[in-house]
Amino acid sequence: MRGLSKEAPEDRWEVEALFDLSFAPGRTALSSYRLREGVSPVADLCLVLRDEGGILGGAVRVWPVRIGTAEALLLGPVAVHPTRQGEGLGALLMQEVLERAAGLGWARALLVGDAPYYGRFGFEKLGDVAMPPPTNPDRVLGHALVPGAWDGVTGAVTRAV
Incomplete structure (x- = not known):
């Protein structure tokens, strides 16, 4: 692999195409996208992974959100090109974005995803945190970037302002 780097403005449309390929163009109708509207992503945590030839192999974007008065990161989408799946990308x-988020002083991250997959990165079901409907509550997962970061954090996830 050529390497991991911050997503640059010129990467935008290629990353969008990867997300469309991975999740279908209707992905923007998902409730998590309502939390992203009008909010800039956390640029230092939006990453791309390219091979030696410069071909995009994967990407992740991250947005700030709120749960009550608590700040959190909403990870996703994260995608790996279908031809590169199974290589650990x-x-x-995930490991890089979580490490960078902790290094930037963020306390907590959440995502909507498959608990068996994301559990290996420290994500657990958040019973008292609700994403906008119709999100399946069993798929709302959180990761404490600092010990106890989710203690007492409850309520609806809302857009950062």
């Missing part, structure tokens, strides 16, 4: 993206 998704795990590399």
